[in-house]
Amino acid sequence: xxxxxQLDSHVSVSEGTPVLLRCNYSSSYSPSLFxxxxxxxxxxxxxxxxxxxxxxVKGINGFEAEFKKSETSFHLTKPSAHMSDAAEYFCVVSxxxxxxxxxxxxxxxxxx
Amino acid sequence: EPEVTQTPxxxxxxxxxxxxxxxxxxxxHLYFYWYRxxxxxxxxxxxxxxxxxxxxxSEIFDDQFSVERPDGSNFTLKIRSTKLEDSAMYFCASKxxxxxxxxxxxxTRLTVL
Numbered sequence: 001x002x003x004x005x006q007l008d009s010h011v012s013v014s015e016g017t018p019v020l021l022r023c024n025y026s027s028s029y030s031p032s033l034f035x036x037x038x039x040x041x042x043x044x045x046x047x048x049x050x051x052x053x054x055x056x057v058k059g060i061n062g063f064e065a066e067f068k069k070s071e072t073s074f075h076l077t078k079p080s081a082h083m084s085d086a087a088e089y090f091c092v093v094s095x096x097x098x099x100x101x102x103x104x105x106x107x108x109x110x111x112x
Numbered sequence: 113e114p115e116v117t118q119t120p121x122x123x124x125x126x127x128x129x130x131x132x133x134x135x136x137x138x139x140x141h142l143y144f145y146w147y148r149x150x151x152x153x154x155x156x157x158x159x160x161x162x163x164x165x166x167x168x169x170s171e172i173f174d175d176q177f178s179v180e181r182p183d184g185s186n187f188t189l190k191i192r193s194t195k196l197e198d199s200a201m202y203f204c205a206s207k208x209x210x211x212x213x214x215x216x217x218x219x220t221r222l223t224v225l
Contacts, residue, residue: 032212043218044155044203051212090155097143097207099168100214102155 023091135204
C-alpha cells in the first residue's frame with residue numbers, strides 16, 4: 001500500500017522569497033517520488049523525480065527536493081519564488097509498474 | 113523526446129451516451145494507465161493495463177468503464193453510459209520497462225451535459 005500526504009493545501013509567498021511545499025509518503029516498498037505542477041486548465045508537468053539515485057534532486061525552473069527516508073518526506077523547495085510559479089503542485093508516489101498515487105495538491109500563490 | 117498523445121482534447125456528450133477516449137502511448141512502453149481528475153480535485157487512479165489485460169483497477173472503475181488496446185499503438189478508455197459525475201479530465205500514462213516513471217498525456221476534458 002502507498003499513500004501521500006501534502007501537509008499544506010495552500011501556501012502563499014511573496015515574489016523573491018523561498019518556497020517550501022511539504023510532502024510525506026508511505027510505501028511498503030522502495031518508492032519513486034515525483035513532483036508535478038499543474039497550471040489552471042492545463043495538464044501535468046513533471047518538475048522533478050527521485051528514483052533511488054541521489055537523494056537531493058534538482059528539477060526544472062529552479063526547484064529541488066530532498067528524499068529523506070528516515071522522515072518519509074520529499075519536500076519541494078525553491079530559493080526565490082516567481083510570479084509564474086503560481087499553480088497547483090502534486091506530490092506523487094509509485095512503486096515499480098504499479099499505479100501512481102497523488103497527493104491532494106498544494107495551491108501556491110505568489111504575491112507581488 | 114517521445115510523448116503520450118490523447119484525443120480529443122475536449123469531448124462534450126449527453127448523459128447516457130457512450131464515449132471513447134483515445135491515447136497513443138510511447139511506442140516501446142509496456143504499461144498503460146488511465147487517471148481522472150474532477151475539476152478542482154486531485155488526480156485519481158482508474159486502471160492499469162499490461163500484457164493485454166487489466167493489472168489493477170480502482171473502485172471508480174466499475175462496469176461502465178472498459179479499456180482496450182485494439183492495435184499496437186492505441187489505448188482506449190470507454191465509458192458506456194456517461195453520467196454527470198463522469199465530467200472530469202482524463203489522463204493517460206505509459207511506462208517503459210527500464211525507467212520507473214510514468215509519462216502522462218495532456219489529458220482529455222470530458223464534459224457530460
